[in-house]
Amino acid sequence: xxxxxxxxxxxxxxxxxxxxxxxxxxxxxxxxxxxxxxxxxxxxxxxxxxxxxxxxxxxxxxxxxxxxxxxxxxxxxxxxxxxxxxxxxxxxxxxxxxxxxxxxxxxxxxxxxxxxxxxxxxxxxxxxxxxxxxxxxxxxxxxxxxxxxxxxxxxxxxxxxxxxxxxxxxxxxxxxxxxxxxxxxxxxxxxxxxxxxxxxxxxxxxxxxxxxxxxxxxxxxxxxxxxxxxxxxxxxxxxx
Amino acid sequence: xxxxxxxxxxxxxxxxxxxxxxxxxxxxxxxxxxxxxxxxxxxxxxxxxxxxxxxxxxxxxxxxxxxxxxxxxxxxxxxxxxxxxxxxxxxxxxxxxxxxxxxxxxxxxxxxxxxxxxxxxxxxxxxxxxxxxxxxxxxxxxxxxxxxxxxxxxxxxxxxxxxxxxxxxxxxxxxxxxxxxxxxxxxxxxxxxxxxxxxxxxxxxxxxxxxxxxxxxxxxxxxxxxxxxxxxxxxxxxxx
Ligand SMILES: [Ca+2]
Ligand SMILES: [Ca+2]
Numbered sequence: 159x160x161x162x163x164x165x166x167x168x169x170x171x172x173x174x175x176x177x178x179x180x181x182x183x184x185x186x187x188x189x190x191x192x193x194x195x196x197x198x199x200x201x202x203x204x205x206x207x208x209x210x211x212x213x214x215x216x217x218x219x220x221x222x223x224x225x226x227x228x229x230x231x232x233x234x235x236x237x238x239x240x241x242x243x244x245x246x247x248x249x250x251x252x253x254x255x256x257x258x259x260x261x262x263x264x265x266x267x268x269x270x271x272x273x274x275x276x277x278x279x280x281x282x283x284x285x286x287x288x289x290x291x292x293x294x295x296x297x298x299x300x301x302x303x304x305x306x307x308x309x310x311x312x313x314x315x316x317x318x319x320x321x322x323x324x325x326x327x328x329x330x331x332x333x334x335x336x337x338x339x340x341x342x343x344x345x346x347x348x349x350x351x352x353x354x355x356x357x358x359x360x361x362x363x364x365x366x367x368x369x370x371x372x373x374x375x376x377x378x379x380x381x382x383x384x385x386x387x388x389x390x391x392x393x394x395x396x397x398x
Numbered sequence: 399x400x401x402x403x404x405x406x407x408x409x410x411x412x413x414x415x416x417x418x419x420x421x422x423x424x425x426x427x428x429x430x431x432x433x434x435x436x437x438x439x440x441x442x443x444x445x446x447x448x449x450x451x452x453x454x455x456x457x458x459x460x461x462x463x464x465x466x467x468x469x470x471x472x473x474x475x476x477x478x479x480x481x482x483x484x485x486x487x488x489x490x491x492x493x494x495x496x497x498x499x500x501x502x503x504x505x506x507x508x509x510x511x512x513x514x515x516x517x518x519x520x521x522x523x524x525x526x527x528x529x530x531x532x533x534x535x536x537x538x539x540x541x542x543x544x545x546x547x548x549x550x551x552x553x554x555x556x557x558x559x560x561x562x563x564x565x566x567x568x569x570x571x572x573x574x575x576x577x578x579x580x581x582x583x584x585x586x587x588x589x590x591x592x593x594x595x596x597x598x599x600x601x602x603x604x605x606x607x608x609x610x611x612x613x614x615x616x617x618x619x620x621x622x623x624x625x626x627x628x629x630x631x632x633x634x635x636x637x638x
Contacts, residue, residue, distance in 0.1 A: 172566035203581040248578050250537075291538055294569055297490075298531055298579040300544045317569040326412035328593055329534055329557040338488050339538040341443040353568055 160273030162187075163309055163359040165283040167316045167351035167368075169246045177215050177279070180356055183367055185219050187358070188241050188275055194222040196239035200255035201247025201281040212245055226261070236264045239274060246280025246316075249293035253285055254301040266307050276309060280316045283351070287313050291339060292348050294332075310359065311346060312393050313339075318350030318373060333381075340377040347393060348375040355386065364390040400513030402427075403549055403599040405523040407556045407591035407608075409486045417455050417519070420596055423607055425459050427598070428481050428515055434462040436479035440495035441487025441521040452485055466501070476504045479514060486520025486556075489533035493525050494541040506547050516549060520556045523591070527553050532579060532588050534572075550599065551586060552633050553579075558590030558613060573621075580617040587633060588615040595626065604630040 164180075164187040171179040188195060195216055199208040209225040216223040223243075229235035236242070242265060244252070256262050269276045278286045284293045285306045292313045321331040330338070336348050351357065355368035366372050366388045374382045374393075384390065404420075404427040411419040428435060435456055439448040449465040456463040463483075469475035476482070482505060484492070496502050509516045518526045524533045525546045532553045561571040570578070576588050591597065595608035606612050606628045614622045614633075624630065 168568050170568050172568060203578065248575075251578075251582075292536060294536070296532060296534070296575040296579060297537060297544055298575075298582055298585075304537055304540045317567065319567060319569070327557065327559060328408050328410050328412060329559070335488075335536040335538075338443065338491075339536060342491075342538055345538075 159270060159361055161270055161309060161359055161361060162273060162275040163269070163286060164275070164277040164356060165286055165310075165314060165351070165359070166277070166279040166356040167283065167318070168353040169279045171354055175215075176211055179354060180368070181215075181219060183356065183358070184277065187277060188221060192221065192241040192275065194224055194239075195241045195243050195277075196235055197223050197225045198242065198244040198252075198256070198261075198282070199225055199227055200259075201245060201249065201252035203251075208245065208247075212243065216243075226259075232259045232261060233264050236261055236268055239268065241275040241277070242269070243277045244279070244282030244285060246282055248298055249281040249284045249290050249295040250297050250299050250301055252281045253290055253304075253306060254299050256285060256307070257302050262307055266309065269307075269309055283314050283316050286310065288346055289313060291345070292336060310364075310394060313346055313348045314357070315348055315350045318352045320352075333375075336375045340375060345377050347377075349373075349390070349393065350375065357390065359394070362391060362394050364394055366390055399510060399601055401510055401549060401599055401601060402513060402515040403509070403526060404515070404517040404596060405526055405550075405554060405591070405599070406517070406519040406596040407523065407558070408593040409519045411594055415455075416451055419594060420608070421455075421459060423596065423598070424517065427517060428461060432461065432481040432515065434464055434479075435481045435483050435517075436475055437463050437465045438482065438484040438492075438496070438501075438522070439465055439467055440499075441485060441489065441492035443491075448485060448487075452483065456483075466499075472499045472501060473504050476501055476508055479508065481515040481517070482509070483517045484519070484522030484525060486522055488538055489521040489524045489530050489535040490537050490539050490541055492521045493530055493544075493546060494539050496525060496547075497542050502547055506549065509547075509549055523554050523556050523597075526550065528586055529553060531585070532576060550604075550634060553586055553588045554597070555588055555590045558592045560592075573615075576615045580615060585617050587617075589613075589630070589633065590615065597630065599634070602631060602634050604634055606630055
């Protein structure tokens with residue numbers, strides 16, 4: 159499989175600028191062959207402002223950026239894209255807009271069949287996986303399904319957060335929420351990507367990049383920690 | 399309208415036992431006429447264990463507790479109930495199970511027409527409102543709609559959490575999430591109930607109980623803070 163994915167946990171790391179913490183990875187990922195990246199701003203309400211932010215950053219890295227919301231025909235825009243970047247925001251709003259614009263199947267086809275590079279950040283990482291069942295976002299709108307673009311056969315929890323031992327708040331911890339997901343039958347692995355980490359997928363090889371560990375949750379198994387540089391290719395094998 | 403609701407933010411307050419922080423309110427709410435309360439444990443996976451926890455607590459307060467999951471016919475159980483308590487857990491799982499068991503319409507009818515008291519805690523408070531659009535929970539399952547029992551014409555965010563000024567985490571704050579909800583057209587008020595607070599509704603009168611302030615978000619308006627004892631009856635008037 160010709161797939162090429164860069165799935166980033168978070169767009170902004172504390173103290174840094176937009177996409178600053180992963181900018182070298184972005185340049186290495188899109189490389190010199192890609193000249194224009196197609197941006198999907200659907201996760202935020204103000205698509206124009208969001209596009210400006212993303213465009214400024216991508217131009218500073220040497221890429222032109224077109225936004226799908228500026229295209230007369232979004233499906234056509236995906237068909238012609240050299241590379242795709244889906245930004246963060248609200249995952250429910252993003253997935254609903256992807257379905258409303260008939261882009262889910264088209265993006266999957268371009269990425270898995272044609273091999274164009276796909277970068278996602280936060281919500282854009284959630285929609286690249288099998289489903290948005292493990293998003294942290296509030297369900298502010300109702301998408302037609304939680305099934306997502308399915309570029310990988312597992313789930314990711316972006317912005318993964320360790321329990322705060324000093325907290326007096328009684329809402330579920332992130333770990334408890336993922337454990338509740340795995341109480342449901344037939345649920346796939348969940349990779350908890352802490353802020354600062356990202357997953358690079360090239361064909362059937364997956365590796366952890368960035369500066370923080372990732373935590374893997376598997377139904378009925380012990381959770382495991384992985385350090386940056388770890389080979390996570392086993393996650394790409396379709397599991398029952 | 400004959401409605402009687404006790405909508406609690408959280409089942410357990412830091413340092414206390416299950417439902418301990420609101421036990422006097424529970425006794426005052428169900429009073430002496432109600433002898434048996436019908437419990438809905440659908441928000442947690444282990445319904446038997448959950449029922450035991452709730453039963454022990456309610457018995458200590460002088461009430462027998464029947465669980466809807468032990469009834470041969472859940473709809474019949476709701477039809478015969480003297481009072482209902484829906485406990486917390488995962489809101490998506492809870493709402494899906496309520497629809498799967500045809501209980502949404504039946505509960506609404508018993509509470510709004512027959513006037514039986516309804517107590518909800520956390521997820522049980524979410525499903526009492528117009529929709530679960532402002533739950534904090536992870537969408538671990540896909541309910542047939544986000545529309546809920548609609549015992550009140552607005553939304554609640556339970557476990558409302560103020561932004562932590564020392565946090566280095568870049569995920570959205572609770573306030574940002576609710577603001578994103580209000581970017582959508584025609585969205586109703588959201589009452590942020592901090593842990594320790596609860597809303598008592600009697601007919602067309604609503605008041606804030608407990609020990610913490612509540613924060614009200616209205617689309618296109620300034621957010622407002624309300625202290626315990628505040629009259630929130632204006633929330634019960636159906637707004638556009
Ligand atoms: Ca988000
Ligand atoms: Ca919950």
